[in-house]
Amino acid sequence: MNELREKAKRAKELTTELGLKTTEEKNAALLSMAQQLVKEQSFILAENEKDQAAGRQNGLNDGLIDRLSLTEARIADMAEGLKQVAQLNDPIGEELEQFTRPNGLTIRKVRVPLGVIGMVYEARPNVTVDASSLCLKAGNAVLLRGSSSAIHSNKAIVAVLHRALEKTTIPTAAIQLIEDTSRETAAELFKLNEFVDVLIPRGGSGLIQTVVQNATIPVLETGVGNCHIYIDESANKEMALSIAVNAKTQRPSVCNAAETILVHQTWANKHLNELVAILNEKNVQIYSDALLKNMFPQFQLATESDWADEYLDYKVALKVVPTVDEAIRHISKYGTYHSEAIISETSENVEAFLNQVDAAAVYHNASTRFTDGFEFGFGAEIGISTQKLHARGPMGLEALTSTKFHVLGNGQIKK
Template sequence: MNEVKEKGKLAKEVSYTLANVSTEEKNDALLKISEQLLKDKKLLIAENQRDIIHGKAKGYLENILDRMLLNEKRIEDMAAAIKQLVELQDPIGQTIEMIEKENGLKIEKKKVPLGVIGMIYEARPNVTVDAATLALKTSNCVILRGSSSAIHSNKALVQTIHRALEKTSIPVNAVQLIEDTSRETAKELFHLNEYLDVLIPRGGKALIQTVVNESTVPVLETGAGNCHLYIDKTAKKEMAIQIALNAKIQRPSVCNAIETILIHDDWFKQYGIELLEALTLQGVEIYGDERVVQTYSEVVLATDEDWYAEYLALKVSVKIVSSTEEAIKHIHQYGTKHSEAIITEDNKQAQIFLNTVDAAAVYHNASTRFTDGFEFGYGAEIGISTQKLHARGPMGLEALTSSKYFIYGSGQVRQ
């Protein structure tokens, strides 16, 4: 049997026992992992350096190398995040619904673990610890499949987790890493329906698309964000400019940053130049439609690719529209159903926009940057779901649970 199947089988077996582990046992294990990370700091940094050196030799870009990097501060942050996770309420075992039937049957719907979670992700080694600890908190087993570029870091982190779990009642195989990072192992995970209950991809658009297209295991799609800001006719100038700048510039590399600004014709005539100047002043490159190009010299003409682009950089596309409906139509054609905002003083337009736009989060007069599990107060975030089944928007611990009906009788049969 190969590595993927073998680890899948093991995970499935362990998952049945994890369903019976108490909140205290899980929290104890999490605290031990947190401590062990701090104890193993030097070792982890040394192993991470092997990946960094290898990455430099391969000519990786500076931002990729930065994502890969583990240093003292980052390890301490991981350890601290686990302590926060311990404080969160354990959803497992909670009663969702209680039905008592006339025949005496008691039907209790409770939250239960998903079972075995497969995680396919790219460079960031912190996903290893994140995924493992969120899974443990919710009594799930996890099979991790990171990228080859971070393999030494990931191996070291999983060894640290195992060293911690050895001191607890939780089997070490609750957390397993696929060490063979060839394409074949990813493909095997796509079809490991026998052992995996869900597959979660974390990374760029290409990775997520591959998983969604190829996997027969149910996928929790986390999100690419081609987010839009629509500035309506009646939008206040200052508010619109402030939100546009915040949503584009405050952290351009994240999925809830905006990529396109749609502007109502009337507003554009009055304040368009001011907005474009403010963006340019902050170093934002602008790709605009013909009207925008004609109005402001530093704008490059946008192509269809620009409207589809998730730049994740100091770039923005700008388009003039003549109504809320036209803005919505554009969003539905090019958007990724993540976060979409309207700035307007007209409540009717706001209502139309919020009700009609099909996205996980819709905003009236606020920055799209708030779409985030921590900002929403969930205390943890598995990712931001852009699909409509199971979970939508920022996913907290709940997203890693399923439900199960427990039915208690005394001999009842159906009439």
């Protein structure tokens, strides 16, 4: 039996035990993990340095090296995250419904863990800690499959977490790292229905599509966001400018940042110059169709990919539309079901937009940047679901649970 199957089997065997751990036991483990991370930070930083050196040698760009890099401050953040998860309500055992049927059967619907969760992610070592903490709090075992470029960091972090768990009642195998980062092993993981209940990919669209296309295990699809801001005819000028700029530039690298701005013709006639000026000021490169580019020579000509893909950068696609319906049609064609906003003072158009645009979150007069577990008040999140099954939008602890019916009788048989 190879490493993957062995660890997956071990995880599966643990599920009953983990599901019965008390809130106190789980919180004690989370706090122990927080403490141990800080205590062993120099070990983690030294191992992380190996990944950074290898990354530089392999020509990773500065952005990727930055994502990979750990510092004392970042380790302190991870420890803080663990403490916050300890403070979240424990979802396990919660009774969601209880009712008695005419035949006397009492039916209770209770929250239970999902079981074994396979996390598949890229070179962000903080995901190792974040995912482990949320999975543990929801009573699950987690199999971590990170990127080979972060393997030293991930091994070090998991070793430290294990030393933390050894001081508690939570078995170390609740958190296991798949050290073999080959593609073959990943492919095997995606089809390990025997032991794994759900896969959660976290990363770019390439990674997510690889998992969706190859998995036979159910997948919680997260996070590609080709988000739009639609500025309606009646939009308040100051509000529209402020939201468009915020959604695009407050943090361009994240999935809830805006990638396309759609502007109603009438509003554009009055205020487009100002919108363009303010985007220029923020160093945002604008991509548009030929008509608009004729008016603004500094624009780039948009290709199909400019409408369809995320920039995650100081770039934005800009389009003038004749009606709210045309804006909705554009979003329906190019959107990725993540976060979409309308800025408008016309309630009829707002209603149409909120009801007809298909997305996890639809906004009126606010920035798409709020689609986030903390901003919604759910606490830490495992990702943002852009699919319609199980969980949609920011996924907190509840998304890591399932339910079970307890049916209590006194001899009932079916007539």
